[in-house]
Amino acid sequence: MRRQNRIVAGLRIAVGMLLLLACSLNPTTPTLPIAETATLYPTYTPYPTYTPYPTDTPEPLPTFTPYPTYTPYPTYTPAPTDTPRPTDTPYPTDTPTPQPTATYTPQPRPTRTPGPTATSAPPTNLKSILYQTMVNTRTALERFGGMIDVALGQGYVNCQEVVDRFDQLAASPTYDVSGQDSNVQAAYNQYRQAVATFTQGAKDMAQNCRDFLANPKPGSIPFQQWGVARQRVNDAIGILNAAIPLVQ
Numbered sequence: 001m002r003r004q005n006r007i008v009a010g011l012r013i014a015v016g017m018l019l020l021l022a023c024s025l026n027p028t029t030p031t032l033p034i035a036e037t038a039t040l041y042p043t044y045t046p047y048p049t050y051t052p053y054p055t056d057t058p059e060p061l062p063t064f065t066p067y068p069t070y071t072p073y074p075t076y077t078p079a080p081t082d083t084p085r086p087t088d089t090p091y092p093t094d095t096p097t098p099q100p101t102a103t104y105t106p107q108p109r110p111t112r113t114p115g116p117t118a119t120s121a122p123p124t125n126l127k128s129i130l131y132q133t134m135v136n137t138r139t140a141l142e143r144f145g146g147m148i149d150v151a152l153g154q155g156y157v158n159c160q161e162v163v164d165r166f167d168q169l170a171a172s173p174t175y176d177v178s179g180q181d182s183n184v185q186a187a188y189n190q191y192r193q194a195v196a197t198f199t200q201g202a203k204d205m206a207q208n209c210r211d212f213l214a215n216p217k218p219g220s221i222p223f224q225q226w227g228v229a230r231q232r233v234n235d236a237i238g239i240l241n242a243a244i245p246l247v248q
Contacts, residue, residue, distance in 0.1 A: 126177065130191070134243060140165065145233040184246070190240070194239040201229050
C-alpha cells in the first residue's frame, strides 16, 4: 500500500514537471507587461471666487423729435426765352488831345470900342462903387469863360471878341482905398488879385488872336492856351466871390 502511494506521488510529480516544461516551451504564453511608473498631477488649485460685473444701468434714449412738415417747392416756372443783346457799337476812337482844340475862322472885324479907362474914384461912397465894380468884373469873367465853352462846341472862336473881352478885363478900374476901412481895403486887394490872375492866365490866348487879326491865316488855339485861360477864369471868379461880401 505504501508502495502504491509512493508510485502515485511519483506519477503526480512527473506529470507536474511535464506540465511545467510544456508551459515554458510554449511561445504563445503571454508575458505580463511591466507596470509603468505613475506620475502624479500637481495639486489642484481652485479658481478664485467669481465676482459678478456691476449691474448694467441702461441709459435712456433721447426723445425722438419729428422733422418739420415737408413743404413742397413751388411749381417750376421756366425762365423766359433769352433775347440776344443788340450788336455792340464800338465807341469812336479817342483823339490824342485831352480836350478839343478850339479853331477859329476869320470874322468881320467890328469897330473896336476902347475899354474903360482906369480911374481913381473919389472917396465919397467908394464902398458902393467898389462893390458894383467887383460885380461887373465877375460878370465879365463869366462871359469870357462862356465864350470858350461855346467855342469848344462849335469848333471855332471869334478872335475879335476874345481880344475885346480880354482888354476890357485887363483895364478894370483902380481906386485909392488908403482912407477906407479894413473891409474895403481887403475887398479891393482881392479884386485886383482876381484881375491879375485872369490876365496872367489868358494873355497867351489873347495874343494868339491878336496875331491872327493882324495876319489872318488858318490856325488854331492849343489846349495850353485856352485850357489855362478857362481855369484862371474860374480861379478869379472864386476870389471875387469871397471878396464881394466884404463891401455889401
